[in-house]
Amino acid sequence: MEFLRDPISFIGNWLEGLLLGWKMAPSAATALIQLLGAFIVGTFSLALVIFTIWVERKLYARIQDRLGPNRVGPWGIFQTFPDMIKIFTKEYITPDGADKVVYNLAPILTVSAVILLWAVIPFARTVVGSDVNVGVLYIVAVGAIGTLGIIMAGWSSNNKYALFGAFRTISQMVSYEVPMVLALLVPVLLGRTMGINSLVEAQTVWFAVLSPLAALLFFFSAQAEIGRAPFDLLEAESELVAGYQTEYSGLKFGMFYVGEFLHAFTVSALTASLFLGGWRGPGAEQWPILGMAYFFVKTFIVYFFVIVLRITMPRLRIDQMLNFNWKFLTPVALVLLIATALVEKGLQLVGQDSMVLRTVVHLGMNLLIVWGTVEILRRSARKERQRVSEPRPVAIAPQTQASD
Amino acid sequence: MLNDWLFIGLFFLIVAIFPGAPILIAGLLAPKRTTPAKTQVYECGMETVGDTWVQFKVQYYVFALTFLVFDVELVFLFPWAVAFDKLPLVGVVSGIVFILILFVELLAAWRKGVLEWV
Numbered sequence: 001m002e003f004l005r006d007p008i009s010f011i012g013n014w015l016e017g018l019l020l021g022w023k024m025a026p027s028a029a030t031a032l033i034q035l036l037g038a039f040i041v042g043t044f045s046l047a048l049v050i051f052t053i054w055v056e057r058k059l060y061a062r063i064q065d066r067l068g069p070n071r072v073g074p075w076g077i078f079q080t081f082p083d084m085i086k087i088f089t090k091e092y093i094t095p096d097g098a099d100k101v102v103y104n105l106a107p108i109l110t111v112s113a114v115i116l117l118w119a120v121i122p123f124a125r126t127v128v129g130s131d132v133n134v135g136v137l138y139i140v141a142v143g144a145i146g147t148l149g150i151i152m153a154g155w156s157s158n159n160k161y162a163l164f165g166a167f168r169t170i171s172q173m174v175s176y177e178v179p180m181v182l183a184l185l186v187p188v189l190l191g192r193t194m195g196i197n198s199l200v201e202a203q204t205v206w207f208a209v210l211s212p213l214a215a216l217l218f219f220f221s222a223q224a225e226i227g228r229a230p231f232d233l234l235e236a237e238s239e240l241v242a243g244y245q246t247e248y249s250g251l252k253f254g255m256f257y258v259g260e261f262l263h264a265f266t267v268s269a270l271t272a273s274l275f276l277g278g279w280r281g282p283g284a285e286q287w288p289i290l291g292m293a294y295f296f297v298k299t300f301i302v303y304f305f306v307i308v309l310r311i312t313m314p315r316l317r318i319d320q321m322l323n324f325n326w327k328f329l330t331p332v333a334l335v336l337l338i339a340t341a342l343v344e345k346g347l348q349l350v351g352q353d354s355m356v357l358r359t360v361v362h363l364g365m366n367l368l369i370v371w372g373t374v375e376i377l378r379r380s381a382r383k384e385r386q387r388v389s390e391p392r393p394v395a396i397a398p399q400t401q402a403s404d
Numbered sequence: 405m406l407n408d409w410l411f412i413g414l415f416f417l418i419v420a421i422f423p424g425a426p427i428l429i430a431g432l433l434a435p436k437r438t439t440p441a442k443t444q445v446y447e448c449g450m451e452t453v454g455d456t457w458v459q460f461k462v463q464y465y466v467f468a469l470t471f472l473v474f475d476v477e478l479v480f481l482f483p484w485a486v487a488f489d490k491l492p493l494v495g496v497v498s499g500i501v502f503i504l505i506l507f508v509e510l511l512a513a514w515r516k517g518v519l520e521w522v
Contacts, residue, residue: 030407031414038415042422088430091437095445097456104427111423119415130411137482138412158456159445171464174471181478189485246446251430255423319521322467326510326519330474334507337481338500344488345496 006288009126012037038119041129045118049262050080056261056307063311090250095158098247102156107248107255110149114263116142121269122197124279124291135196136184139270140177143225146263147173150227153256154244165243168233168318175325176224176231179217182333186214186340187274190362200278205355208275210362211340213369215275217333219302222267223309224325226260230313233321264310268302269295276302332373339365466518477506 003010012033019029054069054077061068069076094103120135122128132138147169154166188194190210191202199207208215224231240246245256272278276298279291316324343365347358445452484491484499491499513519 031410034407034411035414035418038411038418042415042418046422088426088433089435090430091434092431093438093442096443097445108420108423108427112419115419115422116415119412129415130408132408132412137479157445160447160452160456160458163456163458163460167460167464171467174475175467178471178474178478181475185478185481185485188482189488192486192488194482194486241446250434251427255427258423322519322521326470327514330510331507334503334510338503338507341488341496341500341503345493348489349493 005286006124006126008124009288037129041118042115045115045262045266046258048265049258050084052261052265052303053080055303056264059304059307060311063308087251087254092252093247093249095247097158099156099158102152103247104252106149106153106156107252107259108149109152110146110259111255111262113142113146113149114259114266116145117266117270120196121266121273122200122278123295124288125197125201125285126288127292128197131195131197133193133195133198135199136188136194139196140181140184143177143180146225146259149259150244153248157244157247159247161241162244162246165240165246168240169227169244171318172231172233172321173225173227175322176221176329179325179329179333180221180225182330182337183214183218183221184274185337186211189337189340189344196273196278200273200280203277203280205359206275206277206280208277210359211336211366212363213332213336213366214340215271217329217336218275219271219305221325221329222271223306224321226263226267226306228260228264229310230316231321232315233318264306265299265303268306269299271302272298328373328377332369336366336369339369463521470513470518473509474506477502 015036016029016033019032020026024032057079058068058075069079072078072082094100117139119129120132120138122131150169150173151166154162154164154169157163187199187207190207191199193199193202245253248256272295277294278298279288279295281290281294284291284294340362343361347353347361352358445456481499481503484495484502488496
């Protein structure tokens with residue numbers, strides 16, 4: 001019964017007892033169990049990619065009115081394995097003049113940066129890799145390593161297209177980090193903690209309900225951080241061959257894809273944990289295994305929207321991409337942060353701490369900001385339409401004298 | 405607490421091995437037949453002209469600077485948000501003034517035309 005309720009803690013405690021029973025030093029036993037846990041979390045996240053690649057290809061195909069993978073196994077579910085074997089036997093081609101060390105390190109760094117995020121994601125109340133008290137800062141810090149990997153790949157390939165791809169990466173990933181960090185500040189402010197597991201525990205009302213705008217801001221800026229359509233300028237195949245990964249082949253190329261697919265899923269898991277209540281749900285406190293189920297259901301729902309966004313949106317132009325960030329997302333995020341702080345302190349000063357009132361006030365404040373933003377956008381669009389519709393100066397053809 | 409950081413330390417090691425090991429194994433399995441034509445840099449089928457590390461648009465640099473201002477200052481807001489309960493009204497207001505300065509910075513950059521992609 002105890003095993004069914006919380007299998008992972010049960011196995012952990014059992015292992016610790018076993019190791020201590022073998023007269024092992026307690027610190028060594030803890031270290032060994034931590035190592036095992038780290039190994040399991042890492043393996044699990046990489047094994048997840050095999051499944052998410054299939055999910056994504058299948059959904060992609062269905063939306064484009066195709067069948068998608070349907071030969072290997074039921075509904076083509078094992079399609080990824082032959083693909084994996086094939087990519088394992090592909091030759092590595094290193095271009096002339098590449099910076100070998102940086103060139104080989106880049107794919108490893110890109111994948112590592114994504115797997116590192118899984119260290120702080122809580123699967124259930126008791127099942128969490130590491131509940132550090134600076135979890136949100138850890139996410140921001142580790143996310144920056146991924147950018148570094150892509151810049152390294154573009155710079156060391158000795159290819160102009162790869163370098164252009166890397167430049168676009170710098171401007172895009174770095175820009176979208178600003179609204180992402182601002183949006184992450186809102187749950188930190190509402191939960192008064194930076195640990196991810198404590199943030200999940202603080203969500204008696206989901207933060208997506210308290211502050212839907214913050215959830216949307218995080219969701220969209222995270223899409224740009226992943227670097228997929230509609231923000232896939234860094235590997236725009238019609239402009240830059242394949243961007244930073246042009247000169248990569250074999251499994252090194254494959255690793256960039258693993259990184260991208262895993263990042264998409266990781267961002268969904270983060271959105272689910274930070275804004276949709278993570279493992280919270282009826283009975284999840286007593287039955288951590290139920291919490292795990294809730295967590296994965298929520299993650300897959302968010303992941304579905306990530307995929308649909310990728311499939312149905314055309315690519316943005318670089319100036320549109322930067323305008324969207326600096327002139328829309330960042331100001332809205334700043335205003336939202338100020339308003340959230342004011343509302344929180346105001347409620348505290350008045351002495352009202354009922355959850356219903358707090359939810360209603362926050363939700364109303366969010367809707368007010370949305371209404372204001374839409375109004376400003378509508379006005380600027382009207383101005384722009386007027387500017388476009390005005391008669392423009394046209395070059396007049398020079399009058400030629402009719403000569404005889 | 406210390407165990408949490410032990411986990412992350414071990415995780416850093418494991419995470420480097422996970423993508424690294426398959427790349428090494430694939431390197432052993434894969435054929436190695438390099439020819440001069442194969443290792444040429446791929447730039448639309450033409451032979452590459454000149455140096456790779458060319459001059460780039462100054463706009464990228466300007467955006468990187470704008471980002472730097474924001475990112476360095478945003479880190480200071482995290483402790484402010486965590487300690488929100490214990491802060492007096494003055495502390496909250498000074499935090500908001502700090503964010504407002506950031507906002508003015510953004511507006512100034514906007515006005516100066518830094519955010520235009522030219």
